[in-house]
Amino acid sequence: DGGITQSPKYLFRKEGQNVTLSCEQNLNHDAMYWYRQDPGQGLRLIYYSQIVNDFQKGDIAEGYSVSREKKESFPLTVTSAQKNPTAFYLCASSKTGEAKNIQYFGAGTRLSVL
Amino acid sequence: AQSVTQLDSQVPVFEEAPVELRCNYSSSVSVYLFWYVQYPNQGLQLLLKYLSGSTLVESINGFEAEFNKSQTSFHLRKPSVHISDTAEYFCAVSGAGGGNKLTFGTGTQLKVEL
Numbered sequence: 001d002g003g004i005t006q007s008p009k010y011l012f013r014k015e016g017q018n019v020t021l022s023c024e025q026n027l028n029h030d031a032m033y034w035y036r037q038d039p040g041q042g043l044r045l046i047y048y049s050q051i052v053n054d055f056q057k058g059d060i061a062e063g064y065s066v067s068r069e070k071k072e073s074f075p076l077t078v079t080s081a082q083k084n085p086t087a088f089y090l091c092a093s094s095k096t097g098e099a100k101n102i103q104y105f106g107a108g109t110r111l112s113v114l
Numbered sequence: 115a116q117s118v119t120q121l122d123s124q125v126p127v128f129e130e131a132p133v134e135l136r137c138n139y140s141s142s143v144s145v146y147l148f149w150y151v152q153y154p155n156q157g158l159q160l161l162l163k164y165l166s167g168s169t170l171v172e173s174i175n176g177f178e179a180e181f182n183k184s185q186t187s188f189h190l191r192k193p194s195v196h197i198s199d200t201a202e203y204f205c206a207v208s209g210a211g212g213g214n215k216l217t218f219g220t221g222t223q224l225k226v227e228l
Contacts, residue, residue: 004157031214040123042204042218043158050214058215090157099208100146100165103216105157 002027006091006106012114013078013085021076021109023091029104031097032074036060037088037108046089049074050097078111086113116141118205120219128227129197135190135222137179137205147188148206148216149179158204164188175199200226 004025013019025032031050035043045058049068063082068074074093078085089109094101117140127133139145146165150158162173169181179190188205205219 006157033216040220042118042220043216044218045215048215092158094214097214099214101214102148102160102163103214105150105159107157108155110155 004091004093004104004106006089006109008109009107011109011111013111014114016080018077018079019085019111021078021089021091021111023074023076023106025072025074025091025093025104025106027093027095027104028071029093029095030071031094031101032068033092033094033103034058034064034066034074034076035090035092037090043090046076048097085111087111116143116145116207116209116217118207118217118219120205120222122222123220124223124225126225126227127195130194132193133191133195133199133224135203135205135224137188137190137219139186139188139205139207141186141207141209143209146208147179147181148208149177149188149190150204150206152202152204152221154201161190161203195224195226197226197228199224 033048034046047066049055091106092103149161164181172178
C-alpha cells in the first residue's frame, strides 16, 4: 500500500535532549512537509521541502531541524532549543510543490516531555 | 498573506440532523480551498477540495461545500449526519500561483449524538 509512515507513534523527550521523528513516503512525491498540531490552534508549518537536498523554514521553525537526503525520507529533529515541544507532529507529502496539489498525511507522532 | 477562520470550535448535533461547519478565508490572490477530517489520534484525510470550475463540490460520503468568492467562504454541509461523522474538521487554503503552503483554520469538533 502506498502511503506515509511516521514513527514512532509516541515519543518522550528528556530535558536537554534532541529527538528525531521519522517520516517515510512511498508515493514518489517530490514535496514533503512537517506540521505541529496543538489543541485549539490547528496545524502550523514547521519546515517543507520541494525537492531532495532542499528545504525551507515554515512559520515556526525555531528549535527544529530537518534533512532531505532521499526523496522518500524527511526526518524532523526536535532540538533542546525547542522549549515547548509537547505536541502532535504530522508529516505530509504532495506530488509537487504546486498550490493545487493535495497534501497526504501520516498518522502522526505524539511527543511529550518527561 | 492568507488566513482561515473557523468560528465554531465545537458543533454538537443529533444523528440524522443537518449540519453546517463554517469557514471564511482571507487572501490577496486567487485560492484553492480544502476540507480535511481528522479522527482521534490519526492524521488528516482530505474530504473535498475546490480548485476551479463548479463552486459546489461534493465528497463521496455526503458532505458538500460551496465556494463563495464574494463572501470569501467555503462552508461545509451535510443534510443528515451519522455517528461516524464525529471528528475534527479543518478548513485550509493555499494561494494559486504560489508555493504549496497550506494555511489551516483552528478546526471544528463535530460531535454527533444519538
